[in-house]
Amino acid sequence: MPPVVLSLTFPVADLPPPVRSVMAEFRLMVNRGIRFALEENKTARGSIPPSFRQTLMREHRVNSTHVAAALEVALTCAKGHRRLLRKGRAGHVPYCRRPFLKTSKSSFHIDPDTGKVRLSLRNGEWVSFFVPVSQHARRTLLDPKVRLKALTLTERKLSLAYEVDAPEPYVPEAAIALDTNERSLDGVLATPSSCEPVVVPFPEVKRVQQTHFERRRRLGRKKAHDRRVKRRLLGREGKREHDRVNSRLHMLTNTLVATARENRAVLVLEDLKPPQGGGRGRRQRRGLSSWPQGELHRQIRYKSALHGVPLITVNPRYTSKTCPRCGVRAERVGKVFDCAGCGWSLDRQRNAGINIYATARRETAELGGLRFDLDALAKDVVIPLYPAGSAARAREERTVREPKGTVGRGTS
Ligand SMILES: [Zn+2]
Structure with missing residues (x-):
């Protein structure tokens, strides 16, 4: 390695x-x-x-x-x-x-x-x-x-x-496949005998960014007459936001990698392309560029390597537009993916996670023995792989470390 x-x-x-x-x-x-x-x-x-x-x-x-x-x-x-x-x-x-x-x-x-x-x-x-x-x-x-x-x-x-030095990664006995979204990672935890929908929620990251964006805008207006003070204050705000977002990302990537390790699971993520700026509104562009998807994946990558957790990435092309049941590709997809071919219907993000798992399973021989059960994946009960409640409020800083690898049960 x-x-x-x-x-x-x-x-x-x-x-x-x-x-x-x-x-x-x-x-x-x-x-x-x-x-x-x-x-x-x-x-x-x-x-x-x-x-x-x-x-x-x-x-x-x-x-x-x-x-x-x-x-x-x-x-x-x-x-x-x-x-x-x-x-x-x-x-x-x-x-x-x-x-x-x-x-x-x-x-x-x-x-x-x-x-x-x-x-x-x-x-x-x-x-x-x-x-x-x-x-x-x-x-x-x-x-x-x-x-x-x-x-x-x-x-x-x-x-x-x-x-x-990175240890040799173990041979996977399970898989955690996740689609990367603005407020969560959504996907599948599969073993030879079970196949469950899972989610790693992080709504607080978006909230921290929103709070800081507004505060920065206010500061910018207030100190518009003094560029030197303005620049210093804005710089400090930016650093605080960066620290708070990173601290949360570290907590959740630690937990995710530990959970994968406990389950002897391979982590499957999509290949991230740099966000495309063109053709979107200013608000949406800010949303995309300030969202630390690259940082999230970077942390998952190096932590997996350090702990011997195997990781594969798959091409995300059409993952949000394809029906995992019959393979029909939809033209337009809203919040919910609805298949015109077979009537399959599921939340768009969860659907993309399932497709990422399906792609990895097709492309990686070792994962062939894992369960793939669409009915189980369409269930309402989604297992959170990271406790979101403890860090729910944006103001709260990290006080205690989350116990590693706890898989709690709850509804989404
Ligand atoms: Zn279909």
């Missing part, structure tokens, strides 16, 4: 002047590197002539590791620019405005207890500064399975990328 790559972030304040000067040099090297790569048409690390590296080292007075890292960033930027050029959508040549620094394992060290970061500037010259270390960060840094890979430093934050 390929290792899972994750990161820790730390807030940064008052960096010592030598660090800031290296960040400034790094930014300049990246910008020079981008121009060099584009003008000389260089695409690979190996094709950058040593003379250019030496020029950078000499003129920016940094070690070869920093030069190599800056060129790496520059090549990536140049690649992105070329791709846009090919598509005919390129603007100006990319240019980094803010100082930053990226470096690999050999050029830094962090002490998990004190938060002291040591950073190599030039050969034999190191500088240190402190970052606040949370309990989670300390535990992670002390974990012998964690391998630090790279450090990225900006004026605001430090982030450390690390790797953890």
Whole structure:
């Protein structure tokens, strides 16, 4: 299994002047590197002539590791620019405005207890500064399975990328297939002997976002005369919203992955396409872009990998328009899917979840032995895989952790 790559972030304040000067040099090297790569048409690390590296080292007075890292960033930027050029959508040549620094394992060290970061500037010259270390960060840094890979430093934050080996996923004995919606994940929990409709509700996420959207709009109007204050307040609001939404998503993805593991189930999700902006109203576009579907799937993906839970994704094409009973595809689907062919009728989201399960079952031989029972899936009683009641109010912050993997019974 390929290792899972994750990161820790730390807030940064008052960096010592030598660090800031290296960040400034790094930014300049990246910008020079981008121009060099584009003008000389260089695409690979190996094709950058040593003379250019030496020029950078000499003129920016940094070690070869920093030069190599800056060129790496520059090549990536140049690649992105070329791709846009090919598509005919390129603007100006990319240019980094803010100082930053990226470096690999050999050029830094962090002490998990004190938060002291040591950073190599030039050969034999190191500088240190402190970052606040949370309990989670300390535990992670002390974990012998964690391998630090790279450090990225900006004026605001430090982030450390690390790797953890992923266990071999188990052979599934069940499946949890879910369709991703705005307020819930809807689908099926199937074993060889049972097949039940399930739901992972998260209406509070939408509510938190709505509350913050309104508050931001109010603030924006009130502080319209003072752009500096406005920007600061809006930034703070945005961060709070982000933290609250993420905290809820973490609780529910923890529970979901734990439930899958307890049932030895494979998780089945749809392949997410980035939301399409065109052709919808402004309100709906905001709804789509602020809805953290990507974050939700990202969490489920890495947590599954860390816990050895197998995960498959299926093409979501027509999942909400197809009849799972007779296969007829509907032209238009409202809140309820009604089949013109056989009369099958079910909530649109639950119907899509069933189709995701059906697709996975068709495409994955191991799932052939699992039960597929449409009558059971059409029942009114839906099993929630995550207790929604405990986090119902948007104001409530996380106080206690939900017991892992509790499958309660209730009606939808
Ligand atoms: Zn039908």
